[in-house]
Amino acid sequence: MHCALLLLLTFFSYRSGGDRLFHGSPLDQDLVLDLVLDLDLDMDLSEVLRRVDPRFLSVTIDASLASEERFMLLLRSQRIRTLATALSPAFLRFGGTKQDFMVFSPQRISKLPPHRAALPHSPCSSVRLPWWLEQRLKQDWAQQQIVLTKEEQQNQYNPVHFTELTVDLLHSFSSCCSLDLIFGLNALLRTADNSWNSSNARSLLRYCDSKQYEMSWELGNEPNSFEKKAGIRVDGNQLGVDFTHLRKMMSEFKLYRDAGLFGPDVGQPRDRRADLLERSAPDVDLYYVNGRDTSLQDFLDPEVLDTLALKTNEVLKRVQQESPGKPVWLGETSSAYGGGARGLSDTFVSGFMWLDKLGLGARLGLDVVMRQVLVGAGSYHMIDDDLDPLPDYWLSLLYKRLVGPEVLKLQLVSDSGRSKRVRLYLHCANRKSYPDGAVVLIWMNLSRKPVRISLPARVSSSTVDAFVLQSNQPGEEGLQSRSVQLNGELLKMVDDKTLPELNGTQLPPAEHLKLPPYSLGFFVIMDAQASACS
Numbered sequence: 001m002h003c004a005l006l007l008l009l010t011f012f013s014y015r016s017g018g019d020r021l022f023h024g025s026p027l028d029q030d031l032v033l034d035l036v037l038d039l040d041l042d043m044d045l046s047e048v049l050r051r052v053d054p055r056f057l058s059v060t061i062d063a064s065l066a067s068e069e070r071f072m073l074l075l076r077s078q079r080i081r082t083l084a085t086a087l088s089p090a091f092l093r094f095g096g097t098k099q100d101f102m103v104f105s106p107q108r109i110s111k112l113p114p115h116r117a118a119l120p121h122s123p124c125s126s127v128r129l130p131w132w133l134e135q136r137l138k139q140d141w142a143q144q145q146i147v148l149t150k151e152e153q154q155n156q157y158n159p160v161h162f163t164e165l166t167v168d169l170l171h172s173f174s175s176c177c178s179l180d181l182i183f184g185l186n187a188l189l190r191t192a193d194n195s196w197n198s199s200n201a202r203s204l205l206r207y208c209d210s211k212q213y214e215m216s217w218e219l220g221n222e223p224n225s226f227e228k229k230a231g232i233r234v235d236g237n238q239l240g241v242d243f244t245h246l247r248k249m250m251s252e253f254k255l256y257r258d259a260g261l262f263g264p265d266v267g268q269p270r271d272r273r274a275d276l277l278e279r280s281a282p283d284v285d286l287y288y289v290n291g292r293d294t295s296l297q298d299f300l301d302p303e304v305l306d307t308l309a310l311k312t313n314e315v316l317k318r319v320q321q322e323s324p325g326k327p328v329w330l331g332e333t334s335s336a337y338g339g340g341a342r343g344l345s346d347t348f349v350s351g352f353m354w355l356d357k358l359g360l361g362a363r364l365g366l367d368v369v370m371r372q373v374l375v376g377a378g379s380y381h382m383i384d385d386d387l388d389p390l391p392d393y394w395l396s397l398l399y400k401r402l403v404g405p406e407v408l409k410l411q412l413v414s415d416s417g418r419s420k421r422v423r424l425y426l427h428c429a430n431r432k433s434y435p436d437g438a439v440v441l442i443w444m445n446l447s448r449k450p451v452r453i454s455l456p457a458r459v460s461s462s463t464v465d466a467f468v469l470q471s472n473q474p475g476e477e478g479l480q481s482r483s484v485q486l487n488g489e490l491l492k493m494v495d496d497k498t499l500p501e502l503n504g505t506q507l508p509p510a511e512h513l514k515l516p517p518y519s520l521g522f523f524v525i526m527d528a529q530a531s532a533c534s
Contacts, residue, residue, distance in 0.1 A: 037447070039419060040454045043426055044409035045439065045530035052362050052405045053327075055180065057369060057396055058091035059084075060332060061170075062376025063098035063160075063184060063221075064148050071144065072166050074137050075173040076129040079387045079496040080375060086397055086499055088178035091216075093331065093370050094170055095184025095265065097152070098160055099221040100229070102186050104204040105161040124176040134387075142385050148377045149339065157229060164207060171213045180216065182262060183208075187220030187242065188230050196242035198249055209253045216260030218331075219246050222285065224266055265331045283331025285372075286311050288353055291336035291345065291379065296479060299335065299349045300446045302420035305356050312364050327367035333357065334372045340380030348391045348471040349479040350380075352423075352444050355395060355520055359425030359442050362407045371396065384482070391469075391484040394491045395520070398467055398502060402440050402522050404428035408532060410441075421447040422515065428533035429524050434465075436534045441523040445515040448476070452514050455525075460511045462527035465504035469521045479518060 065071050074080065084092075129137075151157060167183075174181035185204070189197040196219075208215065219242060220234075227233045234242075243261065250256040265283045286308060289298050298304050319328055335345045335353040344350060354371070361369045371392075373381050382393040389397075410426035412419060422445055429438035439459075445451050471478030472485050484491055487505045494500055504524065507513075513523055 037419065037422065037449065037451045038454070039422060039424075039451065040413040041424070041441075041456060042411050042413050043439070043456055043459065043528075045458075045528060045532055047409070048406045048428075048532045049409050050362065050365055050407040052407065053367050054405055055090045055368060056362060056405060057087070057358060057371070057399055058093070059087060059179075059371050059374040059382070059396075060093040060095065060376070062096040062373045062378070063094060063102060064096060064377040065375060066102065066162050066166050067098060067148060067158075067160055068144060069162055069166055071137060071141050072169045073129060073133070074141070074375065074387075075169045077134055077387060077496075078128050079493070080383065081173065081177055082493070082497055082499065083383060083389055083393065084173070084177040084179065084374060087374075087400055090179050090400075091182055091368060091370060092174045092177075092179035092374075093182045093184065093218065095182070095218055095221050096332070096372070096376065097157070097221060097229070099184035100186050100188040100226070101157045102160045102162055103189075104163075104167075104200050104207075106164055106203065106207060124172075138385060138387065145377045145385075152339070155229065167204070167208060167213070168211075171208075171211070171215065174215070181214075182216045182218050182260065184218045184221060184263070184265070185246070187223060187234070187239075188226060188232060190232060190234075194232070194234065194238060196245060198245060201246070202249060205249065205253055205256065209255050212255065214255065214259070216262060217246070217250065217256070218263035218265065218283070219243060219261070220263050221265045221332075262329070262331065283329050283370075284315050285332040285337070286315075286330055287334060287337040289336045289341070291338040291341040294336055294341045294344065296344060296349060296476075299344055299353060300421075300479075302423075302446065305353065305360075305423070306420075308357060308360055309364065312361065312366065316365060328365070329368040329370065330357075330361060330366055331370055332372045333369060334380035336380065339378035342379040343480055345378075345380040346384065346390055347480045347482055348484055351391050351395045351469065351484075351520055352446055354392050355399070355442065355444055356423050358399060359423065362427070363425060389491075389493065390482055391471075394484050394486070395469060397499070398469070398486075398522060399442075400430075401433055401502065402430055402467065402524060403442065404430045404440070404533070406533060408439060408530070421445065422451050422453075424453075428530065429526075431533075434524060434526060437529045437531075438524060438526045439528045439530050439533060441513075441525065443515060443523065444520040445517060448517045450514055450517055452512050454512050457511075459525050459528045461509045462525045463509060464507040464513070465524040465526060466507050466513075467502070467504045467522040467524075468516065468519055470516060470519045476518070 185201045189200055191197050223234050247261055263283050288304055316328055335350050375383055382390055384390055404427050406428035408426040410424055425442040427440050429440045468487055470485050471481045472483040472490055473481050
């Protein structure tokens, strides 16, 4: 049985003097003449501090995609499948606000394009979405998001009826992309005594069992907002009863007897609804800011980034008091709640919040972090409305390829002050990409000034693979660009089936590494010989 608490460029070259220096940028002069921060690092390479799930970085598809079932056909797009497959291994959560307004209506006649047909038996069949239909769906989806935004602003949510097609498409997509599907069930279906009405979920489980669809399940999205959304209040004790009922119902199906059961997905829990953490198995959603009133400065503010540690530690403490040893997840997270902040959550600057959340979440002990969203409504998506990857997608892809699940201890020995604008984390390198003993330094420079970091003597003799991400435009203006460069090369898909080579720039041994202004990335120290990573 699986059970978890979910806490919803330019190139480097060698210079004399023991520095590895970044070149090719309009800001090169600053790198030489205007170093304002010098950080000395100490690394403990002998012991693993924490170990996260190999699917630590996971993704979601917002249930709003099923607001009209025809939009689910976008999951047959070759482009989306190529992008999703590259993020495996990962969980794929299908849920969100619309989750608790969805009703399974088997064999319902859907208003679908003529192209609708039974899916091929093989989930990875060569049958793909015709180009003309994909274009039409993309155009219509852009308009549908306006409708969804208005619905949310008015706090009036229309019910969504979905058929077997939605389930078939989701399972086909997750299987083809080697992702582990978590399907969010509607917890707002209540009986007269306010207990969960499971009849619709039973119908869905019966269908999935008949198709032998392996998946996990989640019950409820943000029950702390049920009263606001639907005028229904459900406390933690009742949710615990509901979960017990769902687990018992799952045990009636051999396929789901030991399947994962997650949730409910608790949004930003506060004292008055902390009972949801005590009485049930919640996945908690944590965001930094409100997408409707945030600013560029918030996305670069270390104090804003530090709020995640405070919120996470509060939840971890509460959960461990009630269920010691239970893994905790961030079940839904991004930069800004309320659908994200347009022009910020979907641009280069969002990467600072995203990478810091991954580094900090792993260090604090979160087991899985689910990014809202891979595809769906809002401004915090990783793939835009034209199905092109945004900067946070490329950052996530690099994280997947370079970072291993073992968290190592890293600390600053000394610095000249103002070091909060430099965020640093240390992991074993991904052993699928690098040999045993290699480590990866995850870093962010939120400052307009360059930074120099000094490596411990025992690793300064190692060659380093550098992966430096910067906006394709210099200065603060570039922070809101929707494009990103890796080591000076603009990142974009080669074609619908092909991603670009994500090669690092190999640096020779030296005592220092320099971080360009407004940049983030990874330094893989290949010859670190870390015993913790062997």
